[in-house]
Amino acid sequence: xxxxxxxxxxxxxxxxxxxxxxxxxxxxxxxxxxxxxxxxxxxxxxxxxxxxxxxxxxxxxxxxxxxxxxxxxxxxxxxxxxxxxxxxxxxxxxxxxxxxxxxxxxxxxxxxxxxxxxxxxxxxxxxxxxxxxxxxxxxxxxxxxxxxxxxxxxxxxxxxxxxxxxxxxxxxxxxxxxxxxxxxxxxxxxxxxxxxxxxxxxxxxxxxxxxxxxxxxxxxxxxxxxxxxxxxxxxxxxxxxxxxxxxxxxxxxxxxxxxxxxxxxxxxxxxxxxxxxxxxxxxxxxxxxxxxxxxxxxxxxxxxxxxxxxxxxxxxxxxxxxxxxxxxxxxxxxxxxxxxxx
Amino acid sequence: xxxxxxxxxxxxxxxxxxxxxxxxxxxxxxxxxxxxxxxxxxxxxxxxxxxxxxxxxxxxxxxxxxxxxxxxxxxxxxxxxxxxxxxxxxxxxxxxxxxxxxxxxxxxxxxxxxxxxxxxxxxxxxxxxxxxxxxxxxxxxxxxxxxxxxxxxxxxxxxxxxxxxxxxxxxxxxxxxxxxxxxxxxxxxxxxxxxxxxxxxxxxxxxxxxxxxxxx
Numbered sequence: 001x002x003x004x005x006x007x008x009x010x011x012x013x014x015x016x017x018x019x020x021x022x023x024x025x026x027x028x029x030x031x032x033x034x035x036x037x038x039x040x041x042x043x044x045x046x047x048x049x050x051x052x053x054x055x056x057x058x059x060x061x062x063x064x065x066x067x068x069x070x071x072x073x074x075x076x077x078x079x080x081x082x083x084x085x086x087x088x089x090x091x092x093x094x095x096x097x098x099x100x101x102x103x104x105x106x107x108x109x110x111x112x113x114x115x116x117x118x119x120x121x122x123x124x125x126x127x128x129x130x131x132x133x134x135x136x137x138x139x140x141x142x143x144x145x146x147x148x149x150x151x152x153x154x155x156x157x158x159x160x161x162x163x164x165x166x167x168x169x170x171x172x173x174x175x176x177x178x179x180x181x182x183x184x185x186x187x188x189x190x191x192x193x194x195x196x197x198x199x200x201x202x203x204x205x206x207x208x209x210x211x212x213x214x215x216x217x218x219x220x221x222x223x224x225x226x227x228x229x230x231x232x233x234x235x236x237x238x239x240x241x242x243x244x245x246x247x248x249x250x251x252x253x254x255x256x257x258x259x260x261x262x263x264x265x266x267x268x269x270x271x272x273x274x275x276x277x278x279x280x281x282x283x284x285x286x287x288x289x290x291x292x293x294x295x296x297x298x299x300x301x302x303x304x305x306x307x308x309x310x311x312x313x314x315x316x317x318x319x320x321x322x323x324x325x326x327x328x329x330x331x332x333x334x335x336x337x338x339x340x341x342x
Numbered sequence: 343x344x345x346x347x348x349x350x351x352x353x354x355x356x357x358x359x360x361x362x363x364x365x366x367x368x369x370x371x372x373x374x375x376x377x378x379x380x381x382x383x384x385x386x387x388x389x390x391x392x393x394x395x396x397x398x399x400x401x402x403x404x405x406x407x408x409x410x411x412x413x414x415x416x417x418x419x420x421x422x423x424x425x426x427x428x429x430x431x432x433x434x435x436x437x438x439x440x441x442x443x444x445x446x447x448x449x450x451x452x453x454x455x456x457x458x459x460x461x462x463x464x465x466x467x468x469x470x471x472x473x474x475x476x477x478x479x480x481x482x483x484x485x486x487x488x489x490x491x492x493x494x495x496x497x498x499x500x501x502x503x504x505x506x507x508x509x510x511x512x513x514x515x516x517x518x519x520x521x522x523x524x525x526x527x528x529x530x531x532x533x534x535x536x537x538x539x540x541x542x543x544x545x546x547x548x549x550x551x552x553x554x555x556x557x558x
Contacts, residue, residue: 151510152513156510156513158510162546162549201381201382203385206382208487209465209487209499210466210487210503210506211506212503243382250353250354253353254352254353254354257351257352258353258470279377280377282376283353283377287351
């Protein structure tokens with residue numbers, strides 16, 4: 001990462017991300033240069049994310065991650081102009097830990113706070129890094145699966161999952177299959193590797209309802225087949241990926257055809273999956289739209305996206321006073337104001 | 343057959359406008375999707391090509407105007423059907439006065455009520471799938487994602503989709519439009535049945551992601 005130029009006029013925003021299992025801190029200049037993006041991921045000993053355990057992890061690593069981000073960027077605390085944090089949606093205990101760090105920093109350094117919507121941040125970092133201007137966004141992660149586009153002051157949701165998120169579907173299947181999660185390598189990446197070696201398509205429920213999708217039936221069916229031990233794990237992973245990715249691709253294409261946008265942006269943790277990228281690229285090309293995908297270091301939850309969205313909020317004088325900095329567990333994308341988008 | 347022009351390139355199918363036996367027709371062709379595996383692709387296209395005409399026909403029996411289906415070719419995944427001239431409800435709603443809008447939406451609600459009474463779920467109720475023709479009828483298109491069932495859940499999801507479509511495309515007037523849709527719907531199904539479906543919609547919305555009403 002580059003050292004910042006020695007100028008008094010450069011503003012810096014430090015962003016804190018802690019909605020789920022990742023604790024991340026990023027620093028962005030006001031011009032959108034990401035100077036650092038440090039992350040520490042909580043890996044449960046078994047099972048899924050336990051919110052309280054994850055929050056404990058975040059509290060344990062917060063000071064070290066903060067130190068690293070200052071050291072790596074060369075930015076000093078007194079150089080900062082604003083502190084941004086992920087205010088929601090997400091897991092309560094995790095969000096509160098990040099918010100506490102943000103409030104402490106802001107009050108110690110006497111800086112304004114900016115509460116940022118996590119979903120907005122995934123879209124904004126994608127736009128920053130790919131140069132997309134007004135895309136149809138497919139945002140797929142462990143907690144969210146939605147298709148959105150900007151219209152009349154907000155990012156409007158055109159379609160979303162009616163039950164579980166795509167990343168969650170892959171994660172649960174991986175755990176049921178007894179796969180091991182290594183630090184820094186999400187389950188999705190493990191499944192992707194296995195799927196690349198599969199080639200037999202096993203019939204699984206395909207459920208598209210208008211622009212919405214449902215994944216829970218698919219997960220149940222795939223898990224049941226897994227327990228029957230009739231099929232190779234590689235083929236099951238392949239079929240699970242092909243079926244679920246086809247579903248999200250179909251609804252993205254519907255939104256693309258419906259709105260006639262010229263860009264498609266793929267963002268969120270599952271955006272790192274090469275197979276999904278190729279599917280979305282295919283529909284983009286078919287509709288003469290530009291395919292944009294967030295670079296993988298900014299695909300998973302990260303502090304840099306919060307920092308950059310904090311810059312955008314700061315430019316619009318959006319300050320979150322401490323008494324209004326409570327976390328919003330269910331803060332829908334459509335409810336977030338984004339006055340910087342026009 | 344005369345030369346055909348691409349009328350609309352949808353996500354699911356391409357529509358070609360042409361003449362067939364002296365009629366203006368739409369050829370709906372479900373082209374192979376390169377992004378998904380060929381076997382899955384064929385399954386989906388075949389299934390929808392077979393089911394769509396059945397539902398289009400069922401809708402007529404239920405008393406809801408739909409295009410006439412002239413020919414179905416399962417192997418090619420094409421359907422030849424009547425071309426409906428008129429105006430998309432999507433555009434219409436943005437031009438109408440409040441009173442006209444309410445009338446249109448009540449009409450939509452009545453039609454949905456008739457479909458549901460007949461056990462037909464449209465599956466993709468958006469204002470771009472409805473045309474106001476020259477006889478002032480609202481013609482329903484695109485039953486490709488529909489199904490035949492009498493389940494309460496399916497009906498509620500169907501109406502919920504309508505609500506969502508109004509919110510994303512006509513957000514300034516979405517509530518007033520949806521209220522009128524429900525009025526029309528109730529007038530066909532009766533208050534009791536309509537209330538049952540509305541209750542289910544609320545339940546579905548509470549299941550939704552990050553819905554604040556769920557926080558207590």
